Amino acid sequence: MLLQDLQGYLQTHRQVALTKLCQHVHMDADALRPVLDVLIRKGRVRYLHQPKCGGCHTCQASDLELYEWVEKPP
Secondary structure, three states, X not given: OHHHHHHHHHHHHOEEEHHHHHHHHOOOHHHXXXXXXXXXXXXXXXXXXXXXXXXXOOOOHHHHEEEXXXXXXX
C-alpha cells in the first residue's frame, strides 16, 4: 500500500522533494529512502540531486533531495 501511495503521489506531482514525500506518507527520511530505493531499482523513480543554492545554509538536505517519476514508453 505504501508503494502504491508513493507511486500515485509521484505520478501526480512528477518531481517531489524528499521532505514533501515524508510529509505525505508521515515517515521520516531515513525510513522512506529504502522504499524509494525499491522504486528506483524497478525503474519507476529517478533520484535527482539538487545542488545547494549558494551558501545560505537555510535549506534542509531533504529539500534538495528530489525524486522524479519515470514514464514508461508505450
